[in-house]
Amino acid sequence: MTDHCLRLLRQHRRLAELAAFPFNFDLDRAADGHAEPVRLASGGALETVAGCDTGGTYFVCADGSLLYADSEGSAGIIGSSADEALEIVIGLPGWRDYVHLTPADGEQAILARVAEVEDEIREYHGIDAERAELRAALGLPDRSPVELVGMLHTALLRTEPDFLLLNAAEGCAHDLLDPHPRPPLWESVRHEVPGDPAAEPLSTWITLAVDQGLTELARVALIRRLDEIFMDQSALLRPGSRKELDLSPLRWLAGEFERLGDRQQAERAQHLYTALRK
Template sequence: MALSPEVLSANREVAAWLQTFDVSLEPDEEPSDWFSIDGIEKPRQIGSDEAGGTFVLLPSQNVLYVSSEGRAGIIAGGFEEFVQLVAACPYWLDVLKFSSGGDLAEMRRAAIALEATLDDEDDINDAREAIHGILDLSEPEDPVGALYDAVAASDVIVRATDGSPFTTLFNRFSVDSNPMLSDAAA
C-alpha cells in the first residue's frame, strides 16, 4: 500500500511520532482562507505545524508548504518523500531560513549545525527509528539536496488574500548570522 496522508493519519502511533517533528496530520475541516494557489480551486490541506504553516498535497502529488509569514514553496516531490524529509531533517524549515538565499552549500552547513544543536536528541532519534520501522521507510540519500531541488524548482504561486504573491522559502540568513549555529558549524 502506498504511503498517503490517509494511511498515516489512521496510524495513531506514527501520527504521534510525527508530532515530535512539529508535523500534525490533522487538516482543518475548512480550507484556509488566508491564502490561495493559482490554478487550484480547493487546495488539499494535509496538515500543519505549530508556527501556523500548512502542508498542502497538490494534484501533482508534490507537497507544498505555506508559512504563516508569507513564504511558500514545494518541499517534496511526493508524500513519502515528505515524511522521509521530516524524519531525516526535522529542522528543514531552519535549513531554508539559514540558506543564504538558496545556497546549497550553506544549507548543508546549516543542517550539520542544526543536527549538532538538537535539544531532545534522544526523542528525535527515537521518533526517527519508530517512523522508519513502522512504515518501512528507507533513509533518503540526500535530504538537504532533495529539499533544495524541490524549493528551487517550485513554480507554484501562492497568494495572500490581497492578491500579493508569497515569497520563496529560501531566506537570506546564513549560519554565520546566528552565533549558536556558527559555533556548532565550526
C-alpha cells in the same frame, strides 16, 4: 503521485503522534486550515493535510506535490509527493533551517549545519529513536542528510511557476521559502535579441512567453511586478521627478492579466491605477 506514508499516518494514531512530535507534521491541525485563505495562482487544487506549531500549513497539490506555507507569508514546494516530503520532514528535523543550503555547499558544510541544528533540538527532546521508529513504520529509507538536503533543494526550485501561492482575498503572492536565485524570464523564452536581453523591457518577454504557451511563467512575472508596485509606488516615478507618476505600467499590467483571463489580478492593477490617478 504517492501518499502511502500519509495514509499510514491517518490510519495509525501512534504514527500520527510521532509525526506531530517531534517532527511537527501534525494531522490534527489540518482542521484549523491556514491562517488566511490562500489559492494557487495557476488555479490548481489544494488539500490541507497537516499543520505545525508555528502556524504553518502543509498542502497536497493536484499533482501530489506537497506545498508548505508558513504564517509569515512564505511558501514553497518541499517534496514531489507527500511521501517525499515526509522523508525530508522526518529525516531533517528543523528542515526550515536548511532551505538556504544547496548540494554545491558540499558534504562537509551540510553535515556540519545538520549536526548543529540537531544538537540544539536534542537539548529539549529526543529525535533519534523517534526518527528510527517512524522511518521503519512508514517504510522510508535511511537517507543521508546530504541526500535529503539535495531533495529539498530540488523541490523548492519547483515552486514557481506552477505553485505560486496567493492570498486569496487580496491576490498578492507569497514570498519564496528559500533565497535561491531563479533564472530571469528571458532565459526561458526561446528568442534572441540584439544586445543585452536583460535590458529589454518585461513586456517583450511576457509577450513571447504567452505566445510560446509559457502562461504560468508569464503570470508569475506579472504578479511579482504588480506586487513590487503595490509595495513601492516610487517605482512609477517618471525619470527625474520626485512626485509625478507614470501610471502606464499599471494599465499595461491590467491589459496583460485580462489577456491571460486573470480577472482578479487585472482588477488589482486597475484599482491601483484608479486610486493613484486621484
